[in-house]
Amino acid sequence: MFTTPQPSGTRPDTRLYERRESAVRSYARAMPRQFNRAEGVWMHDDQGGRYLDFLSGCSTLNYGHNHPILKQALLDYVAADGIAHGLDLHTDAKHDFLDTFERVILKPRGMDHRVMFTGPTGTNAVEAAIKLARKVTGRQMVIAFTNGFHGMTLGALACTGNATKRGGAGVPLSHVAHEPYDGYYGPDVDTADLLEQRLSDPSSGLDAPAAILVETVQGEGGLNAASPEWLRRIAGIARAHGALLIVDDIQAGCGRTGSFFSFEDMGFTPDIVTLAKSLSGMGLPFALTLLRPELDQWLPGEHNGTFRGNNHAFVTATAALRHFWQDDRFAGDVQRRGDLLASRLQRMADRYGFETRGRGMMRGINVGSGELASQVTAACFDAGLIIETSGAHDEVIKVLAPLVIDDAVLSHGLDMLEARLGEAMRADHAIAAE
Numbered sequence: 241m242f243t244t245p246q247p248s249g250t251r252p253d254t255r256l257y258e259r260r261e262s263a264v265r266s267y268a269r270a271m272p273r274q275f276n277r278a279e280g281v282w283m284h285d286d287q288g289g290r291y292l293d294f295l296s297g298c299s300t301l302n303y304g305h306n307h308p309i310l311k312q313a314l315l316d317y318v319a320a321d322g323i324a325h326g327l328d329l330h331t332d333a334k335h336d337f338l339d340t341f342e343r344v345i346l347k348p349r350g351m352d353h354r355v356m357f358t359g360p361t362g363t364n365a366v367e368a369a370i371k372l373a374r375k376v377t378g379r380q381m382v383i384a385f386t387n388g389f390h391g392m393t394l395g396a397l398a399c400t401g402n403a404t405k406r407g408g409a410g411v412p413l414s415h416v417a418h419e420p421y422d423g424y425y426g427p428d429v430d431t432a433d434l435l436e437q438r439l440s441d442p443s444s445g446l447d448a449p450a451a452i453l454v455e456t457v458q459g460e461g462g463l464n465a466a467s468p469e470w471l472r473r474i475a476g477i478a479r480a481h482g483a484l485l486i487v488d489d490i491q492a493g494c495g496r497t498g499s500f501f502s503f504e505d506m507g508f509t510p511d512i513v514t515l516a517k518s519l520s521g522m523g524l525p526f527a528l529t530l531l532r533p534e535l536d537q538w539l540p541g542e543h544n545g546t547f548r549g550n551n552h553a554f555v556t557a558t559a560a561l562r563h564f565w566q567d568d569r570f571a572g573d574v575q576r577r578g579d580l581l582a583s584r585l586q587r588m589a590d591r592y593g594f595e596t597r598g599r600g601m602m603r604g605i606n607v608g609s610g611e612l613a614s615q616v617t618a619a620c621f622d623a624g625l626i627i628e629t630s631g632a633h634d635e636v637i638k639v640l641a642p643l644v645i646d647d648a649v650l651s652h653g654l655d656m657l658e659a660r661l662g663e664a665m666r667a668d669h670a671i672a673a674e
């Protein structure tokens with residue numbers, strides 16, 4: 241059924257990249273291979289090496305690489321000269337997507353939200369969301385949270401916590417207050433209480449916000465998972481203070497936490513939701529912003545963009561919705577696999593006194609230092625396992641396997657992680673004992 245990954249071991253010639261590609265490249269530095277093919281949970285390099293993918297394009301490939309049903313839908317569409325680019329014109333592909341999204345996702349969840357097609361990346365969806373919130377409320381300030389990650393364009397970057405990323409802006413990042421996320425001050429401080437207190441105090445210095453922007457699980461910020469109670473409180477606080485609740489579901493959505501949206505069954509519905517990453521299901525750029533109908537106060541073309549609605553992505557997204565989301569089976573599989581992942585990570589954490597993080601199939605293990613975490617992920621890569629870190633100090637080893645992964649292959653990858661972690665801990669121990 242599967243065999244242990246066989247990385248190529250030989251380092252390819254990277255001189256072209258060093259000479260011509262911008263220094264901004266990042267993942268390629270930790271994984272200096274040239275990849276040429278991928279299917280399911282496997283990636284291949286040009287030296288014949290094979291790698292198990294526990295990164296999934298940062299949760300962009302929830303259904304794995306080149307899922308055969310999605311791929312066939314796209315091949316058929318291209319072969320029939322389907323519209324590739326149509327600005328925001330009505331097309332068969334857009335019609336099928338909207339119809340399917342309404343029928344399979346929105347209606348069964350009682351959501352009457354409208355669908356705004358933004359530019360194709362996640363940050364575009366976030367920009368549209370906060371711009372709309374400011375327009376509708378007439379307020380300027382947005383509340384975001386510590387360790388939040390929302391994208392790299394100025395508005396979304398202002399909502400992002402990471403200092404290195406923020407430093408790239410080159411101008412002041414303003415009109416955002418970063419409030420403590422759930423658990424930021426440890427288990428004994430309820431940060432929802434703090435936010436409520438600050439917003440209710442006319443002398444706190446916190447301006448009335450247009451929106452509260454939150455991730456239910458902080459994908460880049462260390463896999464901190466907010467409790468449903470905390471999120472419900474935040475939703476209530478937003479409502480009480482005339483702010484719109486925006487859930488950034490770009491990484492946690494599309495099934496990653498075990499339901500299509502990461503906030504399902506929590507007893508609140510956001511005013512605005514952003515989706516991107518796994519929305520197309522095949523890694524094609526595609527983002528959207530969902531908004532309650534009464535918020536849809538845009539003038540035609542007021543928020544524009546050449547690539548709003550990628551027709552090829554409409555086709556693969558529609559195929560993914562039809563294949564995975566028409567009933568509860570896939571969600572149930574993801575939840576079960578998430579439990580398996582949780583118990584395996586817990587076992588590793590218990591062994592070394594570490595802690596686990598996350599929810600569903602979006603989990604990790606906080607090993608306390610970025611140095612140790614990157615030592616482990618580098619050793620994993622050398623053994624044929626693609627895995628990354630997350631968190632303020634990159635201290636969390638993050639498992640983002642494709643949701644479709646076989647239980648046995650998931651266990652096998654976790655065995656590899658456990659072995660590399662054990663080796664790193666023994667090496668650490670040996671150094672400490674010297």
Ligand SMILES: *Cc1c(COP(=O)(O)O)cnc(C)c1O
Nearest residue numbers: 361362363389390391459490491
């Ligand atoms: C990745 C991500 C974004 C930004 O998406 P891009 O496609 O990289 O612009 C925004 N919010 C969250 C939660 C993300 O994980």
